[in-house]
Amino acid sequence: MSNRERCVETDANRLIDWFAKLGDVAVAFSGGVDSSVVAAAAQRCPSIHAIAVTARSPSLSQRQLDVAVRVAHQIGIEHRVIDTGEIDNADYRRNDGRRCFHCKATLYQSMATILNQFPGMTTVSGTNHDDLGDYRPGLEAAGAAGVQTPLSDLGMTKVDVRGLAKHFGLTNYDLPAAPCLASRVAYGTEVTTERLGRIEAAEAWLQQHGFDELRVRLHDGELARVEVPKHRIADLIQLDRDEEMTKAFLGFGFRFVTVDTRGLRSGNLNQMLVSIQSNFKPAVTGDPLDVTGESPN
Structure with a gap:
């Protein structure tokens, strides 16, 4: 041993x-x-x-x-x-x-x-x-x-x-962390059943397309900010080359979709709490890459 x-x-x-x-x-x-x-x-x-x-x-x-x-x-x-x-x-x-x-x-x-x-x-x-x-x-x-x-x-x-x-022989020993869906909603944006369902559907769609580690963050204006590990960002953008991901996300009820070029960062929405406590609305931070436009609705 x-x-x-x-x-x-x-x-x-x-x-x-x-x-x-x-x-x-x-x-x-x-x-x-x-x-x-x-x-x-x-x-x-x-x-x-x-x-x-x-x-x-x-x-x-x-x-x-x-x-x-x-x-x-x-x-x-x-x-x-x-x-x-x-x-x-x-x-x-x-x-x-x-x-x-x-x-x-x-x-x-x-x-x-x-x-x-x-x-x-x-x-x-x-x-x-x-x-x-x-x-x-x-x-x-x-x-x-x-x-x-x-x-x-x-x-x-x-x-x-x-x-x-x-x-202990647990089958989930190597599974990625899976915080609750509400943790994907940016502070200051109301948590609703519809929004949680929207996030679940989007993450399930990405999982079905080969992405295991990911977060779909939801911001004001029904904007989806997608995070995957940095080495998978190119794969994500390739997936959306014909707007396949974009169309799916708009169908789930999002109005905008963006890919965060900084990659997956667990708990990063906590960084916005300072803005919340200062009575400012949270904003999308960093240098995301937009890959879609606005839905017809």
């Missing part, structure tokens, strides 16, 4: 032992790598009962829900899918930089109804140590709800988590 393998095995045992000290848990389970590792470790702890809870809402793509169902089945953990109503909250829809707080607050309130069936059960999340360095108001909601964070408590980073996912 290599030193790296020994380190991963040690981390796995540390994580499993963490659950033994806490007791029964409900994992806020998105099907992403972080929450999957937490669920897998909890399920491997013989002294506790663990369940996984997935929030179904317009901000969760069908593809990600399918991944969550599949991975939960692979782990063998009891899996509950609950409907959450954050889209009905005007504060969430306003999307003023606190959207994630209102989303997570709704999630944990909804999970509380399940916890009533399991006295003494604690909610845990997949927050890792690296998450603590980004703007994440959802962590405030988690703290207020008493949510525990085993990965960050143990100092485990994104790299550590990927290693653990592979160690």
Whole structure:
């Protein structure tokens, strides 16, 4: 066994032992790598009962829900899918930089109804140590709800988590991160069911055309800003040589489409929060390359 393998095995045992000290848990389970590792470790702890809870809402793509169902089945953990109503909250829809707080607050309130069936059960999340360095108001909601964070408590980073996912044999260990669809909507632009559906359709179309790592960001005026890794930008532009992508996106309800020449940058919309707090509307930043015009509508 290599030193790296020994380190991963040690981390796995540390994580499993963490659950033994806490007791029964409900994992806020998105099907992403972080929450999957937490669920897998909890399920491997013989002294506790663990369940996984997935929030179904317009901000969760069908593809990600399918991944969550599949991975939960692979782990063998009891899996509950609950409907959450954050889209009905005007504060969430306003999307003023606190959207994630209102989303997570709704999630944990909804999970509380399940916890009533399991006295003494604690909610845990997949927050890792690296998450603590980004703007994440959802962590405030988690703290207020008493949510525990085993990965960050143990100092485990994104790299550590990927290693653990592979160690546990999870089929999603190498899948790209898949934040909720609402995270694609520029701050200051209202989050609506229609816009979330538009983003989901556009990203699904690109995935069907061979792009796995991508984001379709939505800005004011129904502008779609497409991000793919830099080495795939030429492929994306080639795909649209006959305006194939453009026509598809206009059909989904976008009015403009642009390709961001800086490439895929996770969480880059957080950079706009300074403008929001200064009472300015967010604008498309950087040096994007326009590849289409305006829809007839």
